Amino acid sequence: MSVHIKSAEELEKMRVSGRLAAEVLRMIAPYVKPGVTTGELDRICHDYIVNEQGAYPSPLNYHGFPKSVCTTVNHQVCHGIPGDRELRDGDILNIDITVNKDGWHGDTSKMFYVGEPSKKARKASEVAHESMVRGIEQVRPGATLGDIGHAIQTYAESQHCSVVREYCGHGIGQGFHEEPQVMHYGRPGEGLTLEPGMVFTIEPMINAGKRHVKLLKDGWTVVTKDHSPSAQWEHTLVVTEDGYEVLTQLPGDPL
Numbered sequence: 001m002s003v004h005i006k007s008a009e010e011l012e013k014m015r016v017s018g019r020l021a022a023e024v025l026r027m028i029a030p031y032v033k034p035g036v037t038t039g040e041l042d043r044i045c046h047d048y049i050v051n052e053q054g055a056y057p058s059p060l061n062y063h064g065f066p067k068s069v070c071t072t073v074n075h076q077v078c079h080g081i082p083g084d085r086e087l088r089d090g091d092i093l094n095i096d097i098t099v100n101k102d103g104w105h106g107d108t109s110k111m112f113y114v115g116e117p118s119k120k121a122r123k124a125s126e127v128a129h130e131s132m133v134r135g136i137e138q139v140r141p142g143a144t145l146g147d148i149g150h151a152i153q154t155y156a157e158s159q160h161c162s163v164v165r166e167y168c169g170h171g172i173g174q175g176f177h178e179e180p181q182v183m184h185y186g187r188p189g190e191g192l193t194l195e196p197g198m199v200f201t202i203e204p205m206i207n208a209g210k211r212h213v214k215l216l217k218d219g220w221t222v223v224t225k226d227h228s229p230s231a232q233w234e235h236t237l238v239v240t241e242d243g244y245e246v247l248t249q250l251p252g253d254p255l
Helices: 008-031 038-052 119-136 145-158
Strands: 070-073 076-078 092-101 104-113 169-171 178-182 199-202 205-207 213-215 222-224 230-232 235-239 244-246
Touching: 008 038, 008 092, 008 104, 008 235, 038 070, 038 092, 076 205, 076 230, 092 119, 092 230, 104 119, 104 230, 104 235, 119 145, 119 199, 119 205, 119 230, 119 235, 145 178, 178 199
Parallel strands: none
Antiparallel strands: 070 076, 070 092, 076 222, 092 104, 169 178, 169 199, 199 235, 205 230, 213 222, 235 244
């Protein structure tokens, strides 16, 4: 496993990309309401990234992905393709943003509520968020990827939710997806040992029901097999000399 350690100069570029990705999520929030289509949200994000930020939406044409962001609704797990679907009161929505600025990628996602979600859907979102936070809090030199996965898994399962195992976090930099792969389950002390300058995402997908998923015929959208709600939160972070720095967290915003 070859993991690229970012230099101070490279990290400055990644801070820019991370900030831009976070700003897209902040910008799009007021548009998430009943009646809007996921395709319209995609168009607004695309125009903002290209025209306001002077950047490029990393997902567009990535291995053939046809849109600029991923929009994942209710029992969809990840990689939802924006389209004609109108959001309805009670939906939960993940918007996944990756921005390429001057050849460097910043990747982040968060959950949005459309009106008032069901208790089960809200719980999935809240558990997913806390799972991500607990995973991030494990990051420091000398810790392992297994420590991150274990923290996420044990919390999610203690809340009677499940962790999707087929998809994971990833290294990021000049490549959209780099080494290492960051699993959201695992055992303490196992896996790659973290070093300062490593940059990767933590992005647990948490289901309110069972962990099993399936891929739809569009070749991208992943859903829960039991149709239970699923939620995901994501940040890009760097291992520092004494802990971590979240590159996709705007000043004043909570994790």
